[in-house]
Amino acid sequence: MLQFSFLKASIVVLNGLSHTYKVENGKVYKGKIALENTGKQPQSVKLFLQDYSYKADGTIYYTAPHTNEKTNADWIKMNTNLVTLKAKEKTEVYYEITVPDKISDPGSYWSVIIVEPVEDIKPNDSKQGVNITSIIRYAIQVITDLDSDKAKPDLKFEGIKIEKEDGRQILKVAIANKGNLYCKPTAVIEIYNKKNGQKIGNFSSQAMGLLPQTSKSFHIDIDKTPPDQYNAVLIATDEDENAFALNVELEVKND
Structure with a gap:
Protein backbone atom coordinates (compact mmCIF):
# COMPACT_ATOMS: atom_id res chain seq x y z
CA MET A 1 0.00 0.00 0.00
CA LYS A 150 10.01 52.01 -33.39
CA ALA A 151 7.74 49.10 -32.37
CA LYS A 152 4.05 48.83 -31.58
CA PRO A 153 1.39 46.38 -30.48
CA ASP A 154 -1.30 45.42 -33.01
CA LEU A 155 -4.36 44.11 -31.21
CA LYS A 156 -6.93 41.88 -32.97
CA PHE A 157 -10.24 40.56 -31.67
CA GLU A 158 -10.29 36.82 -32.29
CA GLY A 159 -13.50 35.74 -30.59
CA ILE A 160 -16.36 36.84 -28.35
CA LYS A 161 -18.78 34.77 -26.29
CA ILE A 162 -21.02 35.11 -23.24
CA GLU A 163 -20.78 32.46 -20.53
CA LYS A 164 -22.23 32.07 -17.05
CA GLU A 165 -19.63 32.02 -14.27
CA ASP A 166 -20.70 31.80 -10.63
CA GLY A 167 -24.20 32.77 -11.72
CA ARG A 168 -23.04 35.93 -13.54
CA GLN A 169 -23.03 36.76 -17.27
CA ILE A 170 -19.42 37.16 -18.35
CA LEU A 171 -18.39 38.41 -21.78
CA LYS A 172 -15.17 36.66 -22.81
CA VAL A 173 -13.17 38.50 -25.47
CA ALA A 174 -10.18 36.77 -27.07
CA ILE A 175 -7.57 39.38 -28.00
CA ALA A 176 -4.31 38.66 -29.85
CA ASN A 177 -1.26 40.88 -30.10
CA LYS A 178 -0.11 40.61 -33.72
CA GLY A 179 2.46 43.38 -33.28
CA ASN A 180 6.03 43.27 -32.03
CA LEU A 181 5.73 45.10 -28.69
CA TYR A 182 4.49 43.92 -25.28
CA CYS A 183 1.52 45.90 -23.99
CA LYS A 184 -1.03 45.82 -21.19
CA PRO A 185 -4.48 46.39 -22.71
CA THR A 186 -7.93 46.71 -21.19
CA ALA A 187 -11.04 45.52 -23.04
CA VAL A 188 -14.14 47.77 -22.87
CA ILE A 189 -17.58 47.21 -24.37
CA GLU A 190 -20.05 50.03 -25.01
CA ILE A 191 -23.58 48.57 -25.26
CA TYR A 192 -26.46 50.33 -27.09
CA ASN A 193 -30.17 49.58 -27.37
CA LYS A 194 -30.75 48.12 -30.83
CA LYS A 195 -34.10 49.87 -31.34
CA ASN A 196 -33.45 53.45 -30.24
CA GLY A 197 -29.63 53.62 -30.03
CA GLN A 198 -29.70 54.61 -26.36
CA LYS A 199 -26.50 53.77 -24.51
CA ILE A 200 -26.98 51.04 -21.91
CA GLY A 201 -23.55 51.33 -20.37
CA ASN A 202 -19.77 50.84 -20.46
CA PHE A 203 -18.23 47.69 -19.01
CA SER A 204 -14.52 46.90 -18.79
CA SER A 205 -12.09 44.08 -18.05
CA GLN A 206 -8.99 44.14 -15.94
CA ALA A 207 -5.78 45.15 -17.72
CA MET A 208 -3.57 42.19 -18.63
CA GLY A 209 -0.13 41.93 -20.18
CA LEU A 210 -0.02 40.62 -23.75
CA LEU A 211 3.25 39.53 -25.35
CA PRO A 212 3.72 39.67 -29.15
CA GLN A 213 2.19 36.76 -31.06
CA THR A 214 0.16 35.61 -28.05
CA SER A 215 -3.50 35.91 -27.08
CA LYS A 216 -5.56 36.05 -23.89
CA SER A 217 -9.21 35.93 -22.90
CA PHE A 218 -10.34 39.22 -21.33
CA HIS A 219 -13.37 38.83 -19.06
CA ILE A 220 -16.02 41.58 -18.77
CA ASP A 221 -18.86 41.33 -16.26
CA ILE A 222 -22.09 42.34 -18.07
CA ASP A 223 -24.48 40.82 -15.53
CA LYS A 224 -26.38 44.10 -15.07
CA THR A 225 -27.39 44.09 -18.77
CA PRO A 226 -31.05 42.96 -19.22
CA PRO A 227 -31.70 40.10 -21.68
CA ASP A 228 -32.12 41.58 -25.16
CA GLN A 229 -30.35 42.11 -28.46
CA TYR A 230 -27.87 44.99 -28.62
CA ASN A 231 -25.43 46.80 -30.83
CA ALA A 232 -22.04 47.21 -29.19
CA VAL A 233 -18.56 48.56 -29.73
CA LEU A 234 -15.61 46.56 -28.43
CA ILE A 235 -12.51 48.65 -27.69
CA ALA A 236 -9.08 47.41 -26.63
CA THR A 237 -6.86 50.19 -25.27
CA ASP A 238 -3.26 49.80 -24.14
CA GLU A 239 -1.40 51.89 -21.57
CA ASP A 240 -0.18 54.28 -24.32
CA GLU A 241 -3.78 54.99 -25.37
CA ASN A 242 -3.51 53.01 -28.61
CA ALA A 243 -7.11 51.96 -29.30
CA PHE A 244 -8.49 49.14 -31.46
CA ALA A 245 -12.26 48.95 -32.01
CA LEU A 246 -14.80 46.51 -33.45
CA ASN A 247 -18.58 46.82 -33.98
CA VAL A 248 -20.48 43.73 -32.81
CA GLU A 249 -24.04 42.54 -32.27
CA LEU A 250 -24.69 41.15 -28.82
CA GLU A 251 -27.47 38.88 -27.61
CA VAL A 252 -27.87 38.61 -23.84
CA LYS A 253 -30.08 35.65 -22.91
CA ASN A 254 -32.03 34.77 -19.80
CA ASP A 255 -30.28 31.48 -19.09
Missing part, protein backbone atom coordinates in the same frame (compact mmCIF):
# COMPACT_ATOMS: atom_id res chain seq x y z
CA LEU A 2 1.34 3.46 -0.93
CA GLN A 3 1.03 6.28 1.56
CA PHE A 4 1.04 9.83 0.19
CA SER A 5 1.43 12.97 2.24
CA PHE A 6 1.09 16.36 0.57
CA LEU A 7 3.00 19.28 2.03
CA LYS A 8 2.46 22.95 1.28
CA ALA A 9 5.03 24.83 -0.77
CA SER A 10 6.61 27.56 1.31
CA ILE A 11 8.60 29.67 -1.19
CA VAL A 12 7.14 33.01 -2.29
CA VAL A 13 8.40 35.63 -4.76
CA LEU A 14 8.27 39.09 -3.15
CA ASN A 15 8.91 41.48 -6.06
CA GLY A 16 6.48 40.54 -8.81
CA LEU A 17 6.22 38.04 -11.65
CA SER A 18 6.85 40.47 -14.52
CA HIS A 19 10.06 42.49 -14.91
CA THR A 20 10.14 44.87 -17.89
CA TYR A 21 13.10 46.86 -19.23
CA LYS A 22 13.55 49.42 -21.99
CA VAL A 23 16.89 48.42 -23.49
CA GLU A 24 19.49 49.46 -26.06
CA ASN A 25 22.00 47.47 -28.09
CA GLY A 26 25.20 46.61 -26.23
CA LYS A 27 24.01 47.79 -22.81
CA VAL A 28 23.89 45.82 -19.55
CA TYR A 29 20.91 45.90 -17.16
CA LYS A 30 20.63 44.48 -13.67
CA GLY A 31 17.67 42.91 -11.90
CA LYS A 32 16.87 40.73 -8.92
CA ILE A 33 14.40 38.15 -7.68
CA ALA A 34 13.45 38.49 -4.01
CA LEU A 35 12.50 35.20 -2.36
CA GLU A 36 11.21 34.22 1.06
CA ASN A 37 10.83 30.85 2.74
CA THR A 38 7.63 31.23 4.77
CA GLY A 39 7.84 27.67 6.08
CA LYS A 40 9.35 26.10 9.17
CA GLN A 41 11.88 23.91 7.36
CA PRO A 42 14.93 24.77 5.20
CA GLN A 43 14.09 24.83 1.49
CA SER A 44 16.31 24.60 -1.58
CA VAL A 45 15.21 26.40 -4.75
CA LYS A 46 16.50 26.01 -8.29
CA LEU A 47 16.25 28.74 -10.94
CA PHE A 48 16.44 28.23 -14.69
CA LEU A 49 15.40 29.91 -17.93
CA GLN A 50 12.66 28.84 -20.32
CA ASP A 51 10.80 30.31 -23.27
CA TYR A 52 7.15 31.15 -22.76
CA SER A 53 3.95 31.82 -24.69
CA TYR A 54 0.20 31.43 -24.24
CA LYS A 55 -3.16 31.41 -26.02
CA ALA A 56 -6.62 32.73 -25.25
CA ASP A 57 -7.96 29.20 -24.65
CA GLY A 58 -5.82 29.07 -21.50
CA THR A 59 -2.96 27.02 -22.94
CA ILE A 60 0.47 28.03 -21.61
CA TYR A 61 3.71 26.87 -23.19
CA TYR A 62 6.96 26.60 -21.22
CA THR A 63 9.62 25.43 -23.65
CA ALA A 64 13.39 25.16 -23.96
CA PRO A 65 15.29 28.38 -24.74
CA HIS A 66 15.49 29.17 -28.49
CA THR A 67 12.01 27.75 -29.11
CA ASN A 68 10.84 31.34 -29.44
CA GLU A 69 12.63 33.41 -32.08
CA LYS A 70 12.20 36.49 -29.86
CA THR A 71 13.83 34.85 -26.84
CA ASN A 72 16.23 36.80 -24.66
CA ALA A 73 17.28 33.73 -22.64
CA ASP A 74 20.88 33.98 -23.92
CA TRP A 75 21.09 37.58 -22.69
CA ILE A 76 20.33 36.69 -19.05
CA LYS A 77 22.89 35.40 -16.55
CA MET A 78 21.99 34.71 -12.91
CA ASN A 79 24.50 34.82 -10.08
CA THR A 80 23.31 31.39 -8.95
CA ASN A 81 21.00 28.60 -10.09
CA LEU A 82 20.46 27.11 -6.64
CA VAL A 83 19.79 28.69 -3.25
CA THR A 84 18.88 27.21 0.12
CA LEU A 85 16.79 29.29 2.49
CA LYS A 86 16.48 28.61 6.21
CA ALA A 87 13.04 28.77 7.79
CA LYS A 88 11.61 32.32 7.51
CA GLU A 89 14.72 33.50 5.63
CA LYS A 90 14.66 36.01 2.76
CA THR A 91 17.23 36.25 -0.01
CA GLU A 92 17.81 37.89 -3.38
CA VAL A 93 19.04 36.28 -6.59
CA TYR A 94 20.64 38.79 -8.99
CA TYR A 95 20.68 38.64 -12.76
CA GLU A 96 22.29 40.66 -15.55
CA ILE A 97 20.83 41.26 -19.00
CA THR A 98 23.51 41.86 -21.64
CA VAL A 99 21.84 43.07 -24.84
CA PRO A 100 23.79 42.01 -27.97
CA ASP A 101 25.34 44.72 -30.14
CA LYS A 102 23.62 43.83 -33.39
CA ILE A 103 19.93 43.20 -32.79
CA SER A 104 18.22 45.00 -35.66
CA ASP A 105 14.54 44.15 -35.09
CA PRO A 106 12.87 46.57 -32.66
CA GLY A 107 10.27 45.24 -30.25
CA SER A 108 9.94 42.94 -27.25
CA TYR A 109 12.22 40.02 -26.46
CA TRP A 110 11.41 37.80 -23.50
CA SER A 111 11.83 34.60 -21.52
CA VAL A 112 10.92 33.44 -18.02
CA ILE A 113 13.01 32.56 -15.00
CA ILE A 114 11.44 29.50 -13.41
CA VAL A 115 11.69 29.38 -9.61
CA GLU A 116 11.12 25.81 -8.46
CA PRO A 117 11.47 24.37 -4.94
CA VAL A 118 13.66 21.27 -4.91
CA GLU A 119 11.77 18.45 -3.25
CA ASP A 120 13.30 15.13 -2.27
CA ILE A 121 11.06 12.10 -2.64
CA LYS A 122 12.06 10.17 0.44
CA PRO A 123 11.09 6.66 1.49
CA ASN A 124 8.77 6.68 4.45
CA ASP A 125 10.45 4.60 7.15
CA SER A 126 7.36 3.90 9.20
CA LYS A 127 5.13 2.80 6.32
CA GLN A 128 5.60 1.36 2.88
CA GLY A 129 5.49 4.15 0.35
CA VAL A 130 6.86 7.60 -0.32
CA ASN A 131 6.16 11.17 0.69
CA ILE A 132 5.17 13.25 -2.32
CA THR A 133 5.31 17.00 -1.91
CA SER A 134 3.20 19.29 -4.06
CA ILE A 135 5.38 21.89 -5.80
CA ILE A 136 4.36 25.43 -6.71
CA ARG A 137 6.59 26.80 -9.46
CA TYR A 138 6.81 30.48 -10.28
CA ALA A 139 7.49 31.86 -13.76
CA ILE A 140 8.98 35.36 -13.68
CA GLN A 141 8.75 37.11 -17.04
CA VAL A 142 11.83 39.11 -18.06
CA ILE A 143 10.70 41.37 -20.92
CA THR A 144 13.19 43.59 -22.76
CA ASP A 145 11.81 46.23 -25.12
CA LEU A 146 14.40 47.22 -27.73
CA ASP A 147 13.88 50.55 -29.54
CA SER A 148 10.28 50.55 -28.32
CA ASP A 149 9.56 53.87 -30.07
Whole structure:
Protein backbone atom coordinates (compact mmCIF):
# COMPACT_ATOMS: atom_id res chain seq x y z
CA MET A 1 0.00 0.00 0.00
CA LEU A 2 1.34 3.46 -0.93
CA GLN A 3 1.03 6.28 1.56
CA PHE A 4 1.04 9.83 0.19
CA SER A 5 1.43 12.97 2.24
CA PHE A 6 1.09 16.36 0.57
CA LEU A 7 3.00 19.28 2.03
CA LYS A 8 2.46 22.95 1.28
CA ALA A 9 5.03 24.83 -0.77
CA SER A 10 6.61 27.56 1.31
CA ILE A 11 8.60 29.67 -1.19
CA VAL A 12 7.14 33.01 -2.29
CA VAL A 13 8.40 35.63 -4.76
CA LEU A 14 8.27 39.09 -3.15
CA ASN A 15 8.91 41.48 -6.06
CA GLY A 16 6.48 40.54 -8.81
CA LEU A 17 6.22 38.04 -11.65
CA SER A 18 6.85 40.47 -14.52
CA HIS A 19 10.06 42.49 -14.91
CA THR A 20 10.14 44.87 -17.89
CA TYR A 21 13.10 46.86 -19.23
CA LYS A 22 13.55 49.42 -21.99
CA VAL A 23 16.89 48.42 -23.49
CA GLU A 24 19.49 49.46 -26.06
CA ASN A 25 22.00 47.47 -28.09
CA GLY A 26 25.20 46.61 -26.23
CA LYS A 27 24.01 47.79 -22.81
CA VAL A 28 23.89 45.82 -19.55
CA TYR A 29 20.91 45.90 -17.16
CA LYS A 30 20.63 44.48 -13.67
CA GLY A 31 17.67 42.91 -11.90
CA LYS A 32 16.87 40.73 -8.92
CA ILE A 33 14.40 38.15 -7.68
CA ALA A 34 13.45 38.49 -4.01
CA LEU A 35 12.50 35.20 -2.36
CA GLU A 36 11.21 34.22 1.06
CA ASN A 37 10.83 30.85 2.74
CA THR A 38 7.63 31.23 4.77
CA GLY A 39 7.84 27.67 6.08
CA LYS A 40 9.35 26.10 9.17
CA GLN A 41 11.88 23.91 7.36
CA PRO A 42 14.93 24.77 5.20
CA GLN A 43 14.09 24.83 1.49
CA SER A 44 16.31 24.60 -1.58
CA VAL A 45 15.21 26.40 -4.75
CA LYS A 46 16.50 26.01 -8.29
CA LEU A 47 16.25 28.74 -10.94
CA PHE A 48 16.44 28.23 -14.69
CA LEU A 49 15.40 29.91 -17.93
CA GLN A 50 12.66 28.84 -20.32
CA ASP A 51 10.80 30.31 -23.27
CA TYR A 52 7.15 31.15 -22.76
CA SER A 53 3.95 31.82 -24.69
CA TYR A 54 0.20 31.43 -24.24
CA LYS A 55 -3.16 31.41 -26.02
CA ALA A 56 -6.62 32.73 -25.25
CA ASP A 57 -7.96 29.20 -24.65
CA GLY A 58 -5.82 29.07 -21.50
CA THR A 59 -2.96 27.02 -22.94
CA ILE A 60 0.47 28.03 -21.61
CA TYR A 61 3.71 26.87 -23.19
CA TYR A 62 6.96 26.60 -21.22
CA THR A 63 9.62 25.43 -23.65
CA ALA A 64 13.39 25.16 -23.96
CA PRO A 65 15.29 28.38 -24.74
CA HIS A 66 15.49 29.17 -28.49
CA THR A 67 12.01 27.75 -29.11
CA ASN A 68 10.84 31.34 -29.44
CA GLU A 69 12.63 33.41 -32.08
CA LYS A 70 12.20 36.49 -29.86
CA THR A 71 13.83 34.85 -26.84
CA ASN A 72 16.23 36.80 -24.66
CA ALA A 73 17.28 33.73 -22.64
CA ASP A 74 20.88 33.98 -23.92
CA TRP A 75 21.09 37.58 -22.69
CA ILE A 76 20.33 36.69 -19.05
CA LYS A 77 22.89 35.40 -16.55
CA MET A 78 21.99 34.71 -12.91
CA ASN A 79 24.50 34.82 -10.08
CA THR A 80 23.31 31.39 -8.95
CA ASN A 81 21.00 28.60 -10.09
CA LEU A 82 20.46 27.11 -6.64
CA VAL A 83 19.79 28.69 -3.25
CA THR A 84 18.88 27.21 0.12
CA LEU A 85 16.79 29.29 2.49
CA LYS A 86 16.48 28.61 6.21
CA ALA A 87 13.04 28.77 7.79
CA LYS A 88 11.61 32.32 7.51
CA GLU A 89 14.72 33.50 5.63
CA LYS A 90 14.66 36.01 2.76
CA THR A 91 17.23 36.25 -0.01
CA GLU A 92 17.81 37.89 -3.38
CA VAL A 93 19.04 36.28 -6.59
CA TYR A 94 20.64 38.79 -8.99
CA TYR A 95 20.68 38.64 -12.76
CA GLU A 96 22.29 40.66 -15.55
CA ILE A 97 20.83 41.26 -19.00
CA THR A 98 23.51 41.86 -21.64
CA VAL A 99 21.84 43.07 -24.84
CA PRO A 100 23.79 42.01 -27.97
CA ASP A 101 25.34 44.72 -30.14
CA LYS A 102 23.62 43.83 -33.39
CA ILE A 103 19.93 43.20 -32.79
CA SER A 104 18.22 45.00 -35.66
CA ASP A 105 14.54 44.15 -35.09
CA PRO A 106 12.87 46.57 -32.66
CA GLY A 107 10.27 45.24 -30.25
CA SER A 108 9.94 42.94 -27.25
CA TYR A 109 12.22 40.02 -26.46
CA TRP A 110 11.41 37.80 -23.50
CA SER A 111 11.83 34.60 -21.52
CA VAL A 112 10.92 33.44 -18.02
CA ILE A 113 13.01 32.56 -15.00
CA ILE A 114 11.44 29.50 -13.41
CA VAL A 115 11.69 29.38 -9.61
CA GLU A 116 11.12 25.81 -8.46
CA PRO A 117 11.47 24.37 -4.94
CA VAL A 118 13.66 21.27 -4.91
CA GLU A 119 11.77 18.45 -3.25
CA ASP A 120 13.30 15.13 -2.27
CA ILE A 121 11.06 12.10 -2.64
CA LYS A 122 12.06 10.17 0.44
CA PRO A 123 11.09 6.66 1.49
CA ASN A 124 8.77 6.68 4.45
CA ASP A 125 10.45 4.60 7.15
CA SER A 126 7.36 3.90 9.20
CA LYS A 127 5.13 2.80 6.32
CA GLN A 128 5.60 1.36 2.88
CA GLY A 129 5.49 4.15 0.35
CA VAL A 130 6.86 7.60 -0.32
CA ASN A 131 6.16 11.17 0.69
CA ILE A 132 5.17 13.25 -2.32
CA THR A 133 5.31 17.00 -1.91
CA SER A 134 3.20 19.29 -4.06
CA ILE A 135 5.38 21.89 -5.80
CA ILE A 136 4.36 25.43 -6.71
CA ARG A 137 6.59 26.80 -9.46
CA TYR A 138 6.81 30.48 -10.28
CA ALA A 139 7.49 31.86 -13.76
CA ILE A 140 8.98 35.36 -13.68
CA GLN A 141 8.75 37.11 -17.04
CA VAL A 142 11.83 39.11 -18.06
CA ILE A 143 10.70 41.37 -20.92
CA THR A 144 13.19 43.59 -22.76
CA ASP A 145 11.81 46.23 -25.12
CA LEU A 146 14.40 47.22 -27.73
CA ASP A 147 13.88 50.55 -29.54
CA SER A 148 10.28 50.55 -28.32
CA ASP A 149 9.56 53.87 -30.07
CA LYS A 150 10.01 52.01 -33.39
CA ALA A 151 7.74 49.10 -32.37
CA LYS A 152 4.05 48.83 -31.58
CA PRO A 153 1.39 46.38 -30.48
CA ASP A 154 -1.30 45.42 -33.01
CA LEU A 155 -4.36 44.11 -31.21
CA LYS A 156 -6.93 41.88 -32.97
CA PHE A 157 -10.24 40.56 -31.67
CA GLU A 158 -10.29 36.82 -32.29
CA GLY A 159 -13.50 35.74 -30.59
CA ILE A 160 -16.36 36.84 -28.35
CA LYS A 161 -18.78 34.77 -26.29
CA ILE A 162 -21.02 35.11 -23.24
CA GLU A 163 -20.78 32.46 -20.53
CA LYS A 164 -22.23 32.07 -17.05
CA GLU A 165 -19.63 32.02 -14.27
CA ASP A 166 -20.70 31.80 -10.63
CA GLY A 167 -24.20 32.77 -11.72
CA ARG A 168 -23.04 35.93 -13.54
CA GLN A 169 -23.03 36.76 -17.27
CA ILE A 170 -19.42 37.16 -18.35
CA LEU A 171 -18.39 38.41 -21.78
CA LYS A 172 -15.17 36.66 -22.81
CA VAL A 173 -13.17 38.50 -25.47
CA ALA A 174 -10.18 36.77 -27.07
CA ILE A 175 -7.57 39.38 -28.00
CA ALA A 176 -4.31 38.66 -29.85
CA ASN A 177 -1.26 40.88 -30.10
CA LYS A 178 -0.11 40.61 -33.72
CA GLY A 179 2.46 43.38 -33.28
CA ASN A 180 6.03 43.27 -32.03
CA LEU A 181 5.73 45.10 -28.69
CA TYR A 182 4.49 43.92 -25.28
CA CYS A 183 1.52 45.90 -23.99
CA LYS A 184 -1.03 45.82 -21.19
CA PRO A 185 -4.48 46.39 -22.71
CA THR A 186 -7.93 46.71 -21.19
CA ALA A 187 -11.04 45.52 -23.04
CA VAL A 188 -14.14 47.77 -22.87
CA ILE A 189 -17.58 47.21 -24.37
CA GLU A 190 -20.05 50.03 -25.01
CA ILE A 191 -23.58 48.57 -25.26
CA TYR A 192 -26.46 50.33 -27.09
CA ASN A 193 -30.17 49.58 -27.37
CA LYS A 194 -30.75 48.12 -30.83
CA LYS A 195 -34.10 49.87 -31.34
CA ASN A 196 -33.45 53.45 -30.24
CA GLY A 197 -29.63 53.62 -30.03
CA GLN A 198 -29.70 54.61 -26.36
CA LYS A 199 -26.50 53.77 -24.51
CA ILE A 200 -26.98 51.04 -21.91
CA GLY A 201 -23.55 51.33 -20.37
CA ASN A 202 -19.77 50.84 -20.46
CA PHE A 203 -18.23 47.69 -19.01
CA SER A 204 -14.52 46.90 -18.79
CA SER A 205 -12.09 44.08 -18.05
CA GLN A 206 -8.99 44.14 -15.94
CA ALA A 207 -5.78 45.15 -17.72
CA MET A 208 -3.57 42.19 -18.63
CA GLY A 209 -0.13 41.93 -20.18
CA LEU A 210 -0.02 40.62 -23.75
CA LEU A 211 3.25 39.53 -25.35
CA PRO A 212 3.72 39.67 -29.15
CA GLN A 213 2.19 36.76 -31.06
CA THR A 214 0.16 35.61 -28.05
CA SER A 215 -3.50 35.91 -27.08
CA LYS A 216 -5.56 36.05 -23.89
CA SER A 217 -9.21 35.93 -22.90
CA PHE A 218 -10.34 39.22 -21.33
CA HIS A 219 -13.37 38.83 -19.06
CA ILE A 220 -16.02 41.58 -18.77
CA ASP A 221 -18.86 41.33 -16.26
CA ILE A 222 -22.09 42.34 -18.07
CA ASP A 223 -24.48 40.82 -15.53
CA LYS A 224 -26.38 44.10 -15.07
CA THR A 225 -27.39 44.09 -18.77
CA PRO A 226 -31.05 42.96 -19.22
CA PRO A 227 -31.70 40.10 -21.68
CA ASP A 228 -32.12 41.58 -25.16
CA GLN A 229 -30.35 42.11 -28.46
CA TYR A 230 -27.87 44.99 -28.62
CA ASN A 231 -25.43 46.80 -30.83
CA ALA A 232 -22.04 47.21 -29.19
CA VAL A 233 -18.56 48.56 -29.73
CA LEU A 234 -15.61 46.56 -28.43
CA ILE A 235 -12.51 48.65 -27.69
CA ALA A 236 -9.08 47.41 -26.63
CA THR A 237 -6.86 50.19 -25.27
CA ASP A 238 -3.26 49.80 -24.14
CA GLU A 239 -1.40 51.89 -21.57
CA ASP A 240 -0.18 54.28 -24.32
CA GLU A 241 -3.78 54.99 -25.37
CA ASN A 242 -3.51 53.01 -28.61
CA ALA A 243 -7.11 51.96 -29.30
CA PHE A 244 -8.49 49.14 -31.46
CA ALA A 245 -12.26 48.95 -32.01
CA LEU A 246 -14.80 46.51 -33.45
CA ASN A 247 -18.58 46.82 -33.98
CA VAL A 248 -20.48 43.73 -32.81
CA GLU A 249 -24.04 42.54 -32.27
CA LEU A 250 -24.69 41.15 -28.82
CA GLU A 251 -27.47 38.88 -27.61
CA VAL A 252 -27.87 38.61 -23.84
CA LYS A 253 -30.08 35.65 -22.91
CA ASN A 254 -32.03 34.77 -19.80
CA ASP A 255 -30.28 31.48 -19.09
